[in-house]
Amino acid sequence: MVKVIRIKRIQRNSRFWMQNSRDSVNYEPISAPHQCQSSNNESILSASVKHSSAISQSVSYKRNNQVVPDDQQMSDARNSIDKINILDSSNNNLFDIDKNEEQARRRKRYAFPWMKLWSCCLICAALILIGLIVAIAILLSRHNSNTTMPIDAIDNTTVATIPTTDTSTFTTSPTTTISQSNWLVNGAAENGPCSANASIVYPKGWNYNGSITQEYYNSSEAEVLSTDPGPSNRGDCFFYGGPLSPSVTSMWQYVNMTGSIDPVLIDNQTVYFNFTAWLGGYEEQQDNAQATSTFLNQTSQQVGSSFTLGPVTNIQRSNQTSLLFRSSNGLVPVGTRSCLVMIKITIFQGTDNDGSIDNIHLHFYQ
Structure with missing residues (x-):
């Protein structure tokens, strides 16, 4: 008799190999052409196989371009689960790390706008200070660059002076005269002769x-x-x-x-x-x-x-x-x-x- 075994493998967990994954096995004997049967049915398999390790045929898969047997896959999965068990309270430090990282990211997000604001304020203050310095420099340059009176442009052809000083009292002003001494020579046109007709008499002292x-x-x-x-x-x-x-x-x-x-x-x-x-x-x-x-x-x-x-x-x-x-x-x-x-x-x-x-x-x- 020839034994034909059909194995329907239970779907594995997407993240880890479950420790007790099971396979359902169905088989049915098929009579050989000669219809020879063993008397004691010693080769009959149980209707259900609890563990996949009972299957005589080994199933393999490829990882990193290498063929790894099923028993090794199961061993790796068990070791991984033993090392990292997300349901184990002893591994809560993973959650703490994630929480700390999230808080750090939040602090960065909150701090960045304030840094931008302070940078803008500093730049504006610097620009205002530069503007004030430039304005003060312009005012000082204008104050110090007063042009000379165009004395040379005046036709200085004749100079007539007399060594006398006009000391006439100035009392008819609407305001009180502070000093009786006039600093101008011949400021009242009284020094020297004057013209009584169309002739020209140049002013003395000027x-x-x-x-x-x-x-x-x-x-x-x-x-x-x-x-x-x-x-x-x-x-x-x-x-x-x-x-x-x-x-x-x-x-x-x-x-x-x-x-x-x-x-x-x-x-x-x-x-x-x-x-x-x-x-x-x-x-x-x-x-x-x-x-x-x-x-x-x-x-x-x-x-x-x-x-x-x-x-x-x-x-x-x-x-x-x-x-x-x-x-x-x-x-x-x-x-x-x-x-x-x-x-x-x-x-x-x-x-x-x-x-x-x-x-x-x-x-x-x-």
């Missing part, structure tokens, strides 16, 4: 350009009367744009301050100035005058700001021939060693420059 002249009040040329609105102590003469004048005529002079003022007082910002003048013109004409004071350092470079008086327009004069008072005062800038006073008279219509100015005063005090 550098000049054009036809600017010292003119008498009540002259036929300027037609500015001593009774017209103006300073009460106007004297006999004033500065006049002049006949047949160019569009702009001017005069100027330098004041050396260190001869009578200690530079330490200036640099300690304890010295102040008071700059005043009377400016005007003729009737409805727009010809006008203006006066500017500029402070200079040891190398004749401008320090601080310039201060300008006027011009006084015909509208401000109500189209009346007159002289109006203007003043400027403040702190002498640090580093000042001298002062430049510039007078400009501008013509707008007609052939004569009818702008006028008188009683130009510059005072210093503490």
Whole structure:
């Protein structure tokens, strides 16, 4: 008799070989052609086989390109289960490791946005600081790069000076005069002769350009009367744009301050100035005058700001021939060693420059 065995293997666990995996075995005897049977049926197998080890035929499988018998597979599975049993409470350290790793990942996820935020804040602060430094540098460079007054551009053809100093008392100002000593030479046009007609008499003590002249009040040329609105102590003469004048005529002079003022007082910002003048013109004409004071350092470079008086327009004069008072005062800038006073008279219509100015005063005090 030939024995045919059909084995239906129970499905194994997907992760491990189970220790007690079983196989169901069905067999049925098939009669041989000669129908020979053993008397004692010694070869009959049991209807069910409990263990796969009872099967005479060995089943093998491939692992790592090697053929491994079934009994070795079972042994490996048992060893693996013995080593790592996920249901064993003694191996809870695996869960602790996973938990710690998960917590570390969470901390990284939470910390990363804060790191980005702090980085952005630091970058913004650095950019703001750089911007402030650049702005301060620009302001300092502008302050230190003040241009020199265009003195060389002025036609310095004639210089007439007299060693006298104008000490006239200035009492008609709307404000109280602090110093009685005028630092300008011939600031009231009273030094030297004056013109009574269309002739030109250049101002004494001033550098000049054009036809600017010292003119008498009540002259036929300027037609500015001593009774017209103006300073009460106007004297006999004033500065006049002049006949047949160019569009702009001017005069100027330098004041050396260190001869009578200690530079330490200036640099300690304890010295102040008071700059005043009377400016005007003729009737409805727009010809006008203006006066500017500029402070200079040891190398004749401008320090601080310039201060300008006027011009006084015909509208401000109500189209009346007159002289109006203007003043400027403040702190002498640090580093000042001298002062430049510039007078400009501008013509707008007609052939004569009818702008006028008188009683130009510059005072210093503490």
